[in-house]
Amino acid sequence: MSTSSPLPRAATGSPGGSSSAAILLGRQFKQMQTDKDIPGISCGLVDNNIFEWEVMLMIADDCPGYGGGCFRARISFPSEYPLLPPKMKFETPIYHPNIYPSGEVCISILHPPEEDRYGYESAAERWSPVQTPETILLSVISMLSSPNDESPANVEAGKLWREDPKEFKKRVRKCVRDSQENAWD
Amino acid sequence: MSPFHSRLSLRNRNASSTSSSYSPPSSSSMSAGLDQNAFAGAPTAVSTSMRGMRRLEARRGLEESHYLASKARSAHLNAPVDMHMLEYVSNYDTNLMCPICRCPLVDPVILYDCDHCFCRDCLRQTWTEYTPAGPRGNCPTCRASTKLMGRGGVSKILVNILDELVVRCPKHEEGCKAEVKRGAIADHVNLYCEYAMVDCPSQTCELPLRRKDAKECLHYGVSCLDCHATMLLANLETHWEEECPDRKALCQLCQSSVNHRELQDHVDQTCPATSIPCTGAEFGCTVRSKRGEIEKHTKTCTLATLAPFLEAQKKRQDEQEQSQKLLARKVQILEGGFESLQKILYAQDPDLSAAEPSRIPLLEAQLHTGNNSTATADTDSSSDTLHFPAPPSNRNSSLSTDLTFPSFSPSDAFAIAASPPPQDFSFTPPPLQSSPFTSPLHHLLSMHEALRDEVARIAAALTDLDGRHSMLILNENLRLKEEMAYLGAQVSGVMRQVGWLTSARLQAQAQHSPHAAAQTAGGGESSQGSGGGGGGDGGGVQGAVNTAATALRGAARVVNVGREGMGLGRRATDEGRTKL
Ligand SMILES: [Zn+2]
Numbered sequence: 124m125s126t127s128s129p130l131p132r133a134a135t136g137s138p139g140g141s142s143s144a145a146i147l148l149g150r151q152f153k154q155m156q157t158d159k160d161i162p163g164i165s166c167g168l169v170d171n172n173i174f175e176w177e178v179m180l181m182i183a184d185d186c187p188g189y190g191g192g193c194f195r196a197r198i199s200f201p202s203e204y205p206l207l208p209p210k211m212k213f214e215t216p217i218y219h220p221n222i223y224p225s226g227e228v229c230i231s232i233l234h235p236p237e238e239d240r241y242g243y244e245s246a247a248e249r250w251s252p253v254q255t256p257e258t259i260l261l262s263v264i265s266m267l268s269s270p271n272d273e274s275p276a277n278v279e280a281g282k283l284w285r286e287d288p289k290e291f292k293k294r295v296r297k298c299v300r301d302s303q304e305n306a307w308d
Numbered sequence: 309m310s311p312f313h314s315r316l317s318l319r320n321r322n323a324s325s326t327s328s329s330y331s332p333p334s335s336s337s338m339s340a341g342l343d344q345n346a347f348a349g350a351p352t353a354v355s356t357s358m359r360g361m362r363r364l365e366a367r368r369g370l371e372e373s374h375y376l377a378s379k380a381r382s383a384h385l386n387a388p389v390d391m392h393m394l395e396y397v398s399n400y401d402t403n404l405m406c407p408i409c410r411c412p413l414v415d416p417v418i419l420y421d422c423d424h425c426f427c428r429d430c431l432r433q434t435w436t437e438y439t440p441a442g443p444r445g446n447c448p449t450c451r452a453s454t455k456l457m458g459r460g461g462v463s464k465i466l467v468n469i470l471d472e473l474v475v476r477c478p479k480h481e482e483g484c485k486a487e488v489k490r491g492a493i494a495d496h497v498n499l500y501c502e503y504a505m506v507d508c509p510s511q512t513c514e515l516p517l518r519r520k521d522a523k524e525c526l527h528y529g530v531s532c533l534d535c536h537a538t539m540l541l542a543n544l545e546t547h548w549e550e551e552c553p554d555r556k557a558l559c560q561l562c563q564s565s566v567n568h569r570e571l572q573d574h575v576d577q578t579c580p581a582t583s584i585p586c587t588g589a590e591f592g593c594t595v596r597s598k599r600g601e602i603e604k605h606t607k608t609c610t611l612a613t614l615a616p617f618l619e620a621q622k623k624r625q626d627e628q629e630q631s632q633k634l635l636a637r638k639v640q641i642l643e644g645g646f647e648s649l650q651k652i653l654y655a656q657d658p659d660l661s662a663a664e665p666s667r668i669p670l671l672e673a674q675l676h677t678g679n680n681s682t683a684t685a686d687t688d689s690s691s692d693t694l695h696f697p698a699p700p701s702n703r704n705s706s707l708s709t710d711l712t713f714p715s716f717s718p719s720d721a722f723a724i725a726a727s728p729p730p731q732d733f734s735f736t737p738p739p740l741q742s743s744p745f746t747s748p749l750h751h752l753l754s755m756h757e758a759l760r761d762e763v764a765r766i767a768a769a770l771t772d773l774d775g776r777h778s779m780l781i782l783n784e785n786l787r788l789k790e791e792m793a794y795l796g797a798q799v800s801g802v803m804r805q806v807g808w809l810t811s812a813r814l815q816a817q818a819q820h821s822p823h824a825a826a827q828t829a830g831g832g833e834s835s836q837g838s839g840g841g842g843g844g845d846g847g848g849v850q851g852a853v854n855t856a857a858t859a860l861r862g863a864a865r866v867v868n869v870g871r872e873g874m875g876l877g878r879r880a881t882d883e884g885r886t887k888l
């Protein structure tokens with residue numbers, strides 16, 4: 124490089140930096156926005172930062188329990204992406220055994236493979252660098268309709284889901300209704 | 309075959325054996341270009357004499373070393389090309405994409421067990437563990453435990469296809485316009501790129517220079533003509549182009565002097581001599597004139613005068629369209645919700661589905677007569693209409709007539725309670741009809757709300773019904789128990805009578821039989837006989853008394869069972885009450 128001050132960094136086609144993770148995310152972001160195959164998912168960036176995605180999940184009506192819900196969530200990618208998984212957090216309150224009351228999603232594909240603090244999970248279910256935001260979102264949507272009993276992030280919801288499905292359904296319907304009303308705020 | 313040709317191939321062999329591990333297949337064409345350049349002025353008909361050959365050999369060796377040295381120097385001065393960051397000009401098949409970095413494979417490796425393909429670097433970063441036998445791990449795609457296939461595993465065709473992809477020079481931001489094949493990009497940067505750094509031609513100077521400037525040493529201080537800042541000549545161009553705060557440029561259109569960096573903005577936005585369209589162009593005016601003179605036209609142009617209004621209208625229209633889309637989605641959701649509500653309503657009690665249309669108004673009416681009373685109060689008031697007759701005093705009444713309580717049919721009971729005539733099943737509840745709505749959205753929302761309330765009320769009514777039902781069953785149960793106890797007592801009475809009769813009968817028999825025995829045995833021992841007879845008589849009475857006692861005990865047991873049952877029944881009834 125010359126001794127002159129560096130050139131102003133021109134946009135490299137992807138907003139927010141030029142690391143390989145940013146480039147990959149930029150590519151995947153563009154793909155998500157142009158893809159017509161995934162109905163009900165729309166995404167945007169938080170503060171034009173490619174590492175922070177805001178997604179809106181509009182759950183199809185045929186999804187038992189959560190059908191019709193509109194949930195806002197945030198996906199935060201680490202700078203080591205895709206070697207390390209992103210974190211996903213629901214901003215809309217959602218009642219589910221595998222989602223912490225804080226909104227953080229506890230799903231096996233978001234757990235890094237070397238970390239085995241949930242001994243039951245086989246490595247086969249955990250993060251792999253070939254996963255994409257799209258596969259993550261699809262897994263989360265399928266998790267909504269079929270909770271995993273073994274790792275209740277929301278213990279109360281897990282218990283209710285097991286012992287009083289009727290009441291559980293009622294709570295879920297309520298959160299779906301609330302999500303619908305808040306969706307356009 | 310010209311010696312020129314043979315020399316080339318020889319040179320290539322050398323190059324590939326000594327140069328870096330990255331050997332683009334197209335390096336042959338590259339080096340051919342180099343040679344042609346170098347020998348542009350050389351005679352094509354080289355003499356075949358040994359002397360000429362030797363001289364050429366020597367020259368080739370010199371050039372070879374020069375080539376390698378300049379390449380090495382250049383690689384030292386320029387950051388190595390990051391193949392993952394390249395910008396591709398040509399379209400590529402998605403099958404050429406690495407599933408990890410999602411760009412065309414760079415130095416591909418194939419996994420031994422599953423044939424999946426990744427960039428070497430991508431896989432290296434994923435597989436962090438190493439075994440003595442070499443890298444092993446799970447395939448990121450299929451998770452099979454596997455290892456790398458040897459270098460020979462990757463097809464040459466694949467490598468060639470990848471290297472043929474055209475990319476933009478990584479120095480394109482600095483100004484290089486070159487688009488080259490990916491396989492040649494490293495050579496482009498190291499040997500040809502005008503914007504890559506090379507050593508200063510001056511022997512005494514250590515500083516690097518762009519290749520296009522490397523004709524003489526530019527590393528001496530100069531001062532900018534405009535801002536008088538001091539800098540190296542090598543940096544002057546960059547300063548002049550992008551940094552100098554004082555450089556002025558002459559606008560070709562209006563002949564005014566503006567800041568060099570703002571020239572483009574000036575022409576686009578403020579220059580009075582730029583020809584711009586009328587503000588009404590969007591709505592049909594075709595007039596163009598200089599910015600300074602457009603005022604004259606706008607004063608007379610109807611379209612320009614209307615433009616702000618039309619603009620606002622268009623904006624509003626767009627907004628409306630947007631909100632309409634949102635509304636459509638919302639309506640869709642509400643409809644979905646409504647459908648599921650209906651499903652819940654009609655699926656809960658299939659017995660009553662026949663009376664469907666009148667059900668909801670009836671329930672509602674019934675609940676309205678409760679006059680917003682709480683659920684318990686409602687239960688009390690309606691328990692009057694549903695009151696079950698007290699346990700019948702007439703013990704002889706048959707059970708079947710008592711069991712006719714199912715004549716209580718919910719619709720009847722509700723019909724009694726429903727004082728207002730049942731209206732048609734309408735989805736708009738009465739209190740909501742009167743109030744006007746600011747928007748259809750609010751209307752829908754309130755409708756939704758009303759429906760939700762209704763469902764809640766129906767749910768309450770259902771639990772209420774359920775409670776009443778179990779109450780009825782318990783009452784009936786209680787009565788049955790009492791009946792049974794009564795029957796038990798009667799049975800015991802009968803038993804007692806039977807016992808008494810049996811014993812009387814036995815006594816009579818006993819009195820009769822010793823008489824006959826005494827007659828057959830003779831009268832001599834009559835006293836003894838009568839004594840023995842008396843003994844036999846006594847035994848017979850005892851037996852009769854015993855049987856009677858057993859019968860009594862049995863009857864008592866029956867009665868007890870009856871009592872127990874009653875007790876149970878009562879307890880259950882109590883429970884039922886507390887539940888209600
Ligand atoms: Zn890769």
Ligand SMILES: [Zn+2]
Pocket residue numbers: 419422423424447448449450451452
């Ligand atoms: Zn595989």
Ligand SMILES: [Zn+2]
Pocket residue numbers: 477478479480484485486496497500501502503
């Ligand atoms: Zn270049």
Ligand SMILES: [Zn+2]
Pocket residue numbers: 508509510513514515524525526527
């Ligand atoms: Zn120099």
Ligand SMILES: [Zn+2]
Pocket residue numbers: 532533534535536537547548551552553554555
């Ligand atoms: Zn200057």
Ligand SMILES: [Zn+2]
Pocket residue numbers: 559560561562563564574575579580581
């Ligand atoms: Zn001008």
Ligand SMILES: [Zn+2]
Pocket residue numbers: 586587588589593594595605606609610611612
């Ligand atoms: Zn006009």
